[in-house]
Amino acid sequence: xxxxxxxxxxxxxxxxxxxxxxxxxxxxxxxxxxxxxxxxxxxxxxxxxxxxxxxxxxxxxxxxxxxxxxxxxxxxxxxxxxxxxxxxxxxxxxxxxxxxxxxxxxxxxxxxxxxxxxxxxxxxxxxxxxxxxxxxx
Numbered sequence: 001x002x003x004x005x006x007x008x009x010x011x012x013x014x015x016x017x018x019x020x021x022x023x024x025x026x027x028x029x030x031x032x033x034x035x036x037x038x039x040x041x042x043x044x045x046x047x048x049x050x051x052x053x054x055x056x057x058x059x060x061x062x063x064x065x066x067x068x069x070x071x072x073x074x075x076x077x078x079x080x081x082x083x084x085x086x087x088x089x090x091x092x093x094x095x096x097x098x099x100x101x102x103x104x105x106x107x108x109x110x111x112x113x114x115x116x117x118x119x120x121x122x123x124x125x126x127x128x129x130x131x132x133x134x135x136x137x
Contacts, residue, residue, distance in 0.1 A: 010059025010087055010094075012122050015115050021051050021097055029053065029095070036127060041134040044106045049099065054115055057093045062086050066116045067098035069127070072109035085117075105129050 019033030031053060038047060052067045063085040069078040080098040087094060105111065111127040 007061035008059045008090065009117070010056040010063065010085070012115060012117075013055040013057045013093070014053075015113070015123055015125070016053045017113060017125075017127060018051050018053065019049060021053060036125075037130060038105070038127070039130045039132040040105075041132050043108060043129075043131065044104050045129070047100075047103045047105065049101055050103055051100075052098045052113060052115075054096045054098075055093060056085055056087065056096070056117075058090055059087050060089050060092070064118055065096050066119075067096075068114040068116065069100060069103065070112040070114060070124075071106075072111060074112075077105075077111065078103055 016031055016034060017036060018031045019035070022030040022032065024030060038045070054065065054067070056063070056065070064082045065085055066082045067080045068076055071077050078100050080100070083096045085094045085096065108129045108131045111129060112124050113127055114121055115123045
C-alpha cells in the first residue's frame with residue numbers, strides 16, 4: 001500500500017520511439033522498428049502507427065504522465081491521455097506505452113516528442129521528417 005505522504009519524483013529510465021510493441025508470455029517487452037527519422041517523397045504524409053515507450057523508476061508516490069507530439073512550430077500535433085503512475089517504493093518501476101495511429105505530418109521538419117510528468121517537461125527529443133527523392137531508396 002502506498003503512503004500518500006511520501007513522494008519522491010521518479011527518473012525517466014528511457015523513452016523510446018518505435019513502430020510496434022509486443023509483450024512476450026514472460027512479460028518482457030519487444031520493441032520493433034526503433035527510429036528517429038521518417039522519410040517520405042510527398043507531404044503531407046500519414047504515419048500508420050507510432051509508439052512511445054517510457055519507463056519510470058527510482059521514485060515513490062502517485063504521478064501523472066503525458067506524451068505529446070509537437071510540430072516544428074511547437075503546436076500540439078497529438079497527445080495521449082494522462083496516465084496515472086503509482087510507484088509503491090524506490091524499487092518499483094512503471095512502463096507507460098502511448099500509441100498514436102494515423103498521424104498526419106503536414107510538412108518536413110523537426111517535430112518533437114515531449115514527455116511530461118505532473119505537467120512538467122521531463123524530456124524533449126526530435127522526430128525528424130525528411131523529404132526523400134522519389135527515385136532513390
